[in-house]
Every structure is written in C-alpha cells, then in structure tokens.
Amino acid sequence: MQEKEGKEHWDTVIHAKKHKLSFNFSEIWRYRDLILQFAKRDIATVYNQTILGPLWFLIQPILTTLLFMVVFGGIANIKTDPVPSILFYLSGLTIWNYFTNSFTSTANTFVVNAAIFGKVYFPRLVTPLSKVISGLFIFSVQMLLFLAIFIYFMIFKGLTFHFTPYFLLIPYLILMMGAMGLGGGIIISSLTTKYRDLSYLVTFGVQLLMYVTPVIYPMSLLTGKKRLLILANPMSAVVEDFRYAFFPVGAFNWTHLIYSTVFTIIALLLGILLFNKIERNFMDTV
Amino acid sequence: MSEIVIKVEDLSKQYRLGQIGTGTLTHDINRWWHKVRGKENPYLKIGEINTHDTKSESKYVWALKDISFDVKKGTSLGIIGKNGAGKSTLLKILSRVTGPTTGAFKVKGRIASLLEVGTGFHPELTGRENIFMNGAILGMTRAEIKKKFDEIVAFSGIERYIETPAKRYSSGMYVRLAFAVAAHLDSEILIADEVLAVGDAEFQKKCLGKMKDVTTEGRTVLFVSHSMPAVRSFCTDAIMLKNGMISMNGKAEDVITKYMSPGNEGDENCKVYTPELTIHNKVKFYSFSVNKPGETSGGSSIPIDSPMELTADLEVIELPPNTRYDITLFFKDDEGQILFVVGSGVHDEDIIKRGRQSIICHIPANLFNSGIFYIDLMIVENRRSALFRENDIVRFVMIDSQLNLGRWMARAPGPLKPFFKWSSTFPVYQ
Numbered sequence: 034m035q036e037k038e039g040k041e042h043w044d045t046v047i048h049a050k051k052h053k054l055s056f057n058f059s060e061i062w063r064y065r066d067l068i069l070q071f072a073k074r075d076i077a078t079v080y081n082q083t084i085l086g087p088l089w090f091l092i093q094p095i096l097t098t099l100l101f102m103v104v105f106g107g108i109a110n111i112k113t114d115p116v117p118s119i120l121f122y123l124s125g126l127t128i129w130n131y132f133t134n135s136f137t138s139t140a141n142t143f144v145v146n147a148a149i150f151g152k153v154y155f156p157r158l159v160t161p162l163s164k165v166i167s168g169l170f171i172f173s174v175q176m177l178l179f180l181a182i183f184i185y186f187m188i189f190k191g192l193t194f195h196f197t198p199y200f201l202l203i204p205y206l207i208l209m210m211g212a213m214g215l216g217g218g219i220i221i222s223s224l225t226t227k228y229r230d231l232s233y234l235v236t237f238g239v240q241l242l243m244y245v246t247p248v249i250y251p252m253s254l255l256t257g258k259k260r261l262l263i264l265a266n267p268m269s270a271v272v273e274d275f276r277y278a279f280f281p282v283g284a285f286n287w288t289h290l291i292y293s294t295v296f297t298i299i300a301l302l303l304g305i306l307l308f309n310k311i312e313r314n315f316m317d318t319v
Numbered sequence: 320m321s322e323i324v325i326k327v328e329d330l331s332k333q334y335r336l337g338q339i340g341t342g343t344l345t346h347d348i349n350r351w352w353h354k355v356r357g358k359e360n361p362y363l364k365i366g367e368i369n370t371h372d373t374k375s376e377s378k379y380v381w382a383l384k385d386i387s388f389d390v391k392k393g394t395s396l397g398i399i400g401k402n403g404a405g406k407s408t409l410l411k412i413l414s415r416v417t418g419p420t421t422g423a424f425k426v427k428g429r430i431a432s433l434l435e436v437g438t439g440f441h442p443e444l445t446g447r448e449n450i451f452m453n454g455a456i457l458g459m460t461r462a463e464i465k466k467k468f469d470e471i472v473a474f475s476g477i478e479r480y481i482e483t484p485a486k487r488y489s490s491g492m493y494v495r496l497a498f499a500v501a502a503h504l505d506s507e508i509l510i511a512d513e514v515l516a517v518g519d520a521e522f523q524k525k526c527l528g529k530m531k532d533v534t535t536e537g538r539t540v541l542f543v544s545h546s547m548p549a550v551r552s553f554c555t556d557a558i559m560l561k562n563g564m565i566s567m568n569g570k571a572e573d574v575i576t577k578y579m580s581p582g583n584e585g586d587e588n589c590k591v592y593t594p595e596l597t598i599h600n601k602v603k604f605y606s607f608s609v610n611k612p613g614e615t616s617g618g619s620s621i622p623i624d625s626p627m628e629l630t631a632d633l634e635v636i637e638l639p640p641n642t643r644y645d646i647t648l649f650f651k652d653d654e655g656q657i658l659f660v661v662g663s664g665v666h667d668e669d670i671i672k673r674g675r676q677s678i679i680c681h682i683p684a685n686l687f688n689s690g691i692f693y694i695d696l697m698i699v700e701n702r703r704s705a706l707f708r709e710n711d712i713v714r715f716v717m718i719d720s721q722l723n724l725g726r727w728m729a730r731a732p733g734p735l736k737p738f739f740k741w742s743s744t745f746p747v748y749q
Contacts, residue, residue, distance in 0.1 A: 043326075043425040047415065067455040074452060078443040149439050153432055153456055154415035228344070313418035316411075317334060 061156050071163030076170050090174045094130065098122045105249045113251060116280045117186055120179070125248035127175045128210055128275045132268060133239050134168040135214025140221040140235045143315050150316060157312040158305070161219050165211045172207070183279065199285055200278045206271050209297050213268065216300030223307035226315040242266070247273050253283050264289060267296035322427075324508060324539050325390040325413070330422035332383040332408050332563075382408040383563045385422070390556075395530075395540040397554035397571050399547070399578055404560040406543045407512060413541065414510045428507025428539075431457050433498075442486035446477060446496055449485050453500045467503045474529075475499035502529045509533055512543045527553060545711065547575055547653065547691075579691060579716070592712040597636070598698065599706060602644065605632040605675075607696060609715045620716035623689055623736060627682040627715075631696070634675040642701060644671045646678055649695035651711075652734040658692075664702045685738030688731060689719035 061068075080086045101122040105111045113121035139161035143150070146160055186192040225232045243249075246268045255263055263269050270289035277285050335346075350360055383405045390396050398406045411417050413424065414432035439456040440449050450471055454464040464471075472478055475496045477488075485493060511530070530553055534540055544550050550557060550571060557574035559567040567574050591608040598604060611621055612628050621627055631646055638644075647662035661680065663670040671678055693714050698707040719736075 042427070044428055045415075045426040045430070046423065047412075047418065047425075048423040049331075049419045049421045063460075064455075064458070066459075066461040070452050070455040070461075074441055074444060074448075077448075078441060081443045149456070151411075151416055153439070154430075155456060155458065227347075316417040 057156065061158055061162070064155055064159050067155060068159050068163045068166060071160060072167040072170070075163065075167040087174065090171050091178050094123060094126050094175050094178065097126055101126075101249055111250050111254070115282060116251075116276070117190065117192065120183060120186060120192075120280075121251070121276070122249065123179050123182065124276050124279060125272055127172065127179050128206065128272055129243060129246065129248045129268075130175060131168055131172040131207065132210045132214045133243075134171060135165045135211050136218045136221075137235060137239060138164040138168065139215055139218025141225070141232060142219065142222040143226045143311070144222070144229075144232070147316070158219075158308060161215055161222070161308075164218075165215050168214070169207075169211065194279070195281050197278070197281050199274070199281070202274065203278050206275045206278075209271050209293060210268075212301050213271075213293075213297045216297065216302075216304040219304035219308045220300065223304070223311040226311055242268070245269075251276075251283065264292075267293040269293075322392045323389045324392045324427045325424065325541075326426075327386055327388050327413075327424040328422055330383055330386040330409075330412060330419050330424055331381055332405075332412060332417075333379055333420040334382050335379055381563050383412070383419075386563075386565055388558060388565065388568055390539055390541070392539055393534060393537045394556050395534045395542060395554045397550035397557035397574075398541060398543045398560065399545075399550060399557055399574065400560035400566075405563040406560055408563075409560070410510050410512055410541065410543055426508065429458060429505075430508045430510060431501070431504040431506035432510040433501045433512065440485055440493065440497060443484055445484055446472075446481040446488070449496065450500055453497065454504075457501060457504055458506065459504065463505065471499045471503050474502065474525075498526055502526070502533075506538070508539045508541070510541045547579060547714075549655070551575055552654065592696075592709075594709070594712075601636055601700075602698060602706065603634040603636060603675075604698070604707065605634070607631045607694075607712055609694070609713050620718045623687055623717045623719050624684050624738075626684045629680040629682065629694070631678045632675075633671075633678065633698075635671060635673045638673040643669050644706070645699045645702060646671070646680075647697040647699055648680065649697070651693040651695065653691040653693070655693070656734075658734050662699070664699065686735060687717045688734055688736035689717050690734060691716050692734075 080089050083089065085092070098119060102118050105122075106113065106118045142157070142161050142164075146157075150157060183192070183194075187194060221231055221235055245263055245266050247263060252260070252263070252269070252273050270286070270293040273283070274285060274290060277283060353360060386405075386409065398409060400406050408417075410432070412419050413426075414430060416432075439453050441452060444452060450468065451461065451464055455461070472481055475492075475498075477492050477496055480488065480492065485496075488496070509530075527549065530540060530542075534553075534555075540554075542550065542554055554571040556569065557567075557571040558565055559574050559578050567577055591606060593606040594604055595606075596604055608630050609621070610628050610630065611625050629648065635644060645662055645664040647660060647664070649660050650658045652658055663678065663680070691714060693711045695708065695710045696712050697705050700706050
C-alpha cells in the first residue's frame with residue numbers, strides 16, 4: 034500500500050476517449066469458462082422439448098443434400114463426376130453450413146443480447162466466440178455424418194480414398210470458415226446497433242452467397258469471367274479445397290487459399306476493431 | 320483502510336431523446352465531419368440538466384454531469400435521489416455496462432454488479448447449470464463456483480429443486496437462487512441496485528445480513544435504493560444525486576436526514592403512490608395517498624394531533640360471486656420495523672365493490688409519534704391470497720407541533736404516541 038500518488042496501480046481505468054486499438058486478450062482469456070458455458074447452453078437448449086432432439090442437426094443437411102441431388106443433379110443436370118453426388122453436396126454443405134452458422138448467429142450479437150449486456154459487464158466478444166464454438170460442435174456432428182457416408186461408399190461402392198498432404202489442411206480450413214463467419218458476423222452486428230437496415234440483408238444475403246460459392250457445382254465447370262467472379266469470393270477456395278482433401282480431383286491452388294487467408298485476417302481484424310468500438314456505448318442506441 | 324478503491328473524475332453521460340431513425344443520421348454525419356476536421360463534438364456543448372418534468376429545448380440531456388467522488392476501501396456507499404436523478408446511470412457506468420460520454424473512473428480490484436439478479440438465467444437449464452452459468456457471467460471461473468457450490472445452494476435454500484429446470488421455479492425461488500450466486504462472488508467491489516425489492520421478509524433479512532458481512536470482510540459496496548431504512552441500516556456513507564449532479568456527499572445518516580427533511584428532495588410526492596397498474600386483470604390500481612382529512616395533496620408533513628386519511632383509488636374490473644377484495648396496510652417505522660397491520664377485512668360487509676372507487680382508512684389523531692413512517696400495501700383476495708404486494712409505497716412524516724412550539728424539550732421515545740385519557744378518583748375514606 035506504499036504506492037506513490039500518480040503511480041498507483043488501478044485494475045480498471047475507463048476513459049471516455051479510449052485508444053481504438055486497446056484490445057484486451059487477457060481479459061477474454063479470463064472469461065474462457067463463460068465462453069464454454071454459453072456454448073454449452075446453446076447446444077443444450079436449441080432443440081429442447083423436441084422429440085428428435087440433436088437429430089435435427091443431421092436432418093437439415095440430409096434433406097438439403099437430397100433436395101440438391103434432385104434439383105441440381107437431376108433437373109439441372111450438373112455433373113459432379115467422379116465424386117458421388119451425395120458426397121459432393123454433403124461435403125460442400127457441411128463446411129458451408131459452418132460458415133452460415135457462425136455468420137448468422139453472430140450477426141445479431143448486440144440486438145439479441147441487449148438484455149443481458151444491459152445488466153452486467155463481461156467482454157462482449159465472449160458471446161460471438163461462444164457461438165462459433167457451439168457451431169463447431171454442430172459442424173462436428175455433421176462432419177461425422179459425412180464421414181459415415183464416405184466410409185459406406187468406400188466399403189460398398191468401391192470408392193477409394195487417396196491420402197494426400199492436403200488432407201492435413203482440413204483443420205485449417207475449418208478454422209478459416211469459423212473465423213470468416215465470426216469476422217463477418219461481428220462486423221454486421223456492430224453496424225446494426227444503431228441502424229438496423231443491414232440486418233435485413235443477412236438472412237437472404239447468406240443464401241445468395243451460397244450460389245456464388247462452389248457448394249452445388251464444381252469449380253471445374255467454370256471458365257473465363259464466371260470463374261474469376263466465383264474465385265473473387267473468398268469462401269470459394271475454402272469449400273473447393275475442403276472437397277479436394279477428400280477427393281483429389283481438379284487442381285489445388287495455393288494462391289487462392291492465400292487470398293482467402295488474407296481476406297479472413299482482414300475481416301477478423303476489422304470486425305474486432307468495430308466491435309470493440311461499439312461495445313462501449315451500444316446500450317444507448319440498441 | 321483508507322485506501323481509495325474507486326476514483327470518479329468529472330464523469331458525465333449524455334443521452335439523446337427521441338427515436339433513432341433517419342433523423343439521427345444527419346447528427347451522426349455532422350459529428351463525424353467535426354471529428355474529421357479535428358473539432359470537438361458539437362452536440363456535447365448543448366444539452367440540459369436532466370429534469371424530467373420540464374419540456375426541454377434540446378434533444379440532448381445530461382443524465383450525469385461532472386460527477387466526482389472517491390470511495391475508500393470497505394465503505395458501503397448508498398446512492399440516493401429521486402427517480403431520474405442519475406443513480407442507475409451512475410451504476411451502469413461504474414459496472415461498465417455503458418461508457419461515459421466524458422470523464423473517467425478508476426477502480427482497484429474486481430467489480431461485480433447485481434444490477435438485476437438472475438441475469439443470464441436460462442429457463443431450460445437446471446438450477447445447478449444456472450448456478451454455473453450465472454456465476455460465469457458474473458466473472459467467476461468454473462473452479463471458483465465449484466468451490467462455493469454447496470454454500471450457494473445452502474444459502475438459496477432450494478436444495479431439493481437443484482436438478483429441476485428453472486422454468487419450473489416460483490419467482491421467489493428464482494430470485495433466491497440468483498441472489499445466492501451473486502452474494503458469493505469474490506469481488507472486491509459489489510454494485511447493487513434495489514436487489515432487496517424481492518423475496519419474502521425472511522429472505523430480505525438474510526440478504527441484508529449477507530451484504531453486511533460483505534462490508535465487514537473489507538469489501539466495498541455501492542448500493543442504490545429507494546428504501547431509506549435499507550440504506551440507513553446498511554450504508555456508512557451516502558451520496559445524494561439531484562438532476563445528474565451530486566448535491567450532497569457525506570455520512571449516510573447526515574445525507575439521509577437532509578434528503579428526508581421536509582421541503583427537500585426526498586419529501587416530494589412521497590405521500591402519493593401512483594402505480595396505475597392492472598393486477599391480474601382483476602383490479603386496476605390508480606393511486607394511494609396519505610393526507611389530512613379534506614386535503615388532497617397538501618403539506619409534506621402531518622401534525623401528530625391531526626387525524627389522517629389513507630386513500631386508495633382503484634377500480635375493480637370484475638367481481639365474481641363469493642369473491643371479496645381487501646386492502647391490508649403494514650405500518651413501519653423508519654428502520655423497517657413493522658408497528659402494526661390493519662386491513663379492511665375486519666369488516667363483515669364488503670368494503671371494496673365493483674367499479675372505480677376510493678377506499679379510505681381513517682386514522683385517528685394522536686396515534687403516531689413524530690418521525691418518518693412507511694407503508695407496505697397488500698391487496699388480498701378472499702382474505703387469504705395476496706393479489707399484490709408492494710413495500711414502502713408511501714412515506715409520511717409526522718411532526719409534533721407542540722415540540723415545535725417549544726412546549727416540550729425532547730421527543731418522547733417510541734414510534735407511537737397515543738393520547739390516552741387520564742383521570743383520578745378519590746375514594747372516600749370515612
């Protein structure tokens with residue numbers, strides 16, 4: 034207690050004007066238990082009072098895949114050869130769903146959590162982070178479904194699995210999808226605290242985005258300007274490379290992957306910056 | 320013990336009135352344009368002090384204006400002031416729910432806030448899961464909660480229901496569990512806002528006791544309440560806020576006395592309670608007031624030798640057969656001690672009928688001693704179940720005019736001072 038005046042140690046100092054880049058990672062680390070608690074709560078309560086419970090995590094991709102097989106495979110006649118169409122759509126959907134999930138569930142962070150944010154302080158970034166983690170759980174369940182069908186095809190349909198070093202990139206691709214969803218989500222959530230206009234764009238925007246990502250068609254179908262357009266979408270390389278790890282057909286392109294990585298980092302940094310700026314006073318405008 | 324743990328420096332908070340829409344965009348752009356050119360925010364120069372009743376010229380008001388104070392370690396600081404004085408805004412800023420517009424504050428140690436207990440309780444989760452959830456929100460780690468888990472459950476008194484989803488809890492159980500979690504926080508500074516407004520009397524006592532323990536452990540408490548008895552029994556120091564500024568800062572006893580003194584802040588409108596609420600679609604409760612007979616809302620205090628009328632203005636929306644409603648009043652002294660309870664249920668005939676009416680309780684002269692009194696009001700159905708209960712709905716001040724005249728030297732002890740007849744008889748001894 035012998036500190037000198039002016040050099041005293043204060044645990045928390047709040048100034049009306051703060052430095053824009055003062056970001057407290059250690060504080061988030063201190064609240065890591067809360068992140069897990071939130072994630073657990075999200076998973077435990079999503080399908081409460083339903084009969085099928087967590088099976089709903091699987092029903093959604095199964096039905097969507099079947100629909101895609103009928104509409105895009107059957108009617109539009111998009112060739113997915115040599116990949117079996119069910120595995121083609123399911124692989125694309127699984128990784129794409131993780132992005133959608135991370136993005137849409139974080140895009141409304143401030144609005145949805147206004148009640149709790151209005152009463153108690155914790156680093157606000159805890160909530161979107163927990164969403165990405167609970168999304169990871171859902172992703173894992175869907176991934177298991179994909180693997181089960183993949184193994185079924187290996188045993189009964191003579192599908193061969195060629196192990197390539199690219200297979201090891203999978204965790205990185207998943208991380209990127211999560212980070213991209215998180216970055217985009219918190220940017221939107223920060224921009225919509227005061228003016229809600231953008232939030233109306235989110236739901237159908239994500240749907241539209243899927244059509245400019247090679248989820249329902251292979252990259253190899255595209256040429257020229259169309260190909261460039263699709264490649265400009267940073268999600269394209271991730272979805273394509275994710276599929277490439279299982280079915281090494283087509284070409285792996287490092288440039289595309291690096292482009293996506295750079296984009297992800299920028300989106301995430303921008304998101305954190307905006308989020309950090311908004312979280313102080315959003316209670317007054319939300 | 321004299322170490323300063325909270326230092327607030329020129330803290331201000333500005334709010335914008337009205338709705339957010341396209342109109343606010345021009346202000347935002349203007350603000351941004353000033354910032355780009357390196358100029359000051361133009362809207363900080365305007366803005367008025369925060370008085371609710373006067374129509375303001377400006378769209379910006381200062382909920383807090385240049386607040387500065389220090390809190391020493393181990394103090395329990397009461398923050399008092401009438402509605403809208405800025406109490407809650409101050410707590411919100413200190414608990415970091417929102418940021419200040421200008422100024423700064425510094426804190427030593429961890430702050431936990433009980434701005435409203437039960438934050439983050441999820442109805443689908445069990446009591447056990449909610450303890451962990453709520454604890455984590457309040458900043459405890461899993462290990463800390465585990466260590467205190469049994470203590471928390473014991474304090475809440477709901478051991479039997481700990482594996483039941485919270486949605487099956489009664490509101491009382493909900494609050495008890497929530498307060499139990501919050502009370503076991505290990506933070507150095509605790510911020511509480513009207514947490515005591517809930518729960519039964521026994522649990523309230525438990526809470527106050529726990530809060531007292533907290534201060535004796537050398538922790539610091541900031542406490543906002545409208546209940547002067549609670550502030551008095553619990554706080555060592557107090558701050559009185561008025562229109563977003565500090566109007567007095569000192570020992571709790573002195574600040575409360577000033578606040579309560581006739582003609583001052585705390586005395587305004589305290590004799591009238593106007594909730595205008597509908598209770599279970601059965602009764603609409605307009606107001607309750609304490610007055611001298613024939614007076615509507617006169618002087619702030621009542622002479623002890625004057626009779627009084629307590630009037631409840633309410634409307635019975637429906638009155639099914641074999642149903643009766645009654646009003647029960649709990650009279651309390653300024654320490655919260657119940658003096659006596661009266662109720663319209665003492666009459667055999669129904670006092671409260673269908674439709675809008677004024678129900679009057681007649682209090683004879685010469686019952687109370689001089690002092691400050693509180694009333695809790697309960698609306699009772701069929702003399703059994705309470706439809707509605709609200710504590711401290713009105714406060715009234717009794718004055719001893721004889722004391723004022725200087726006829727007596729001191730106030731007689733005790734809350735009551737009934738006037739009993741005395742006489743003498745002289746037996747005839749023959």
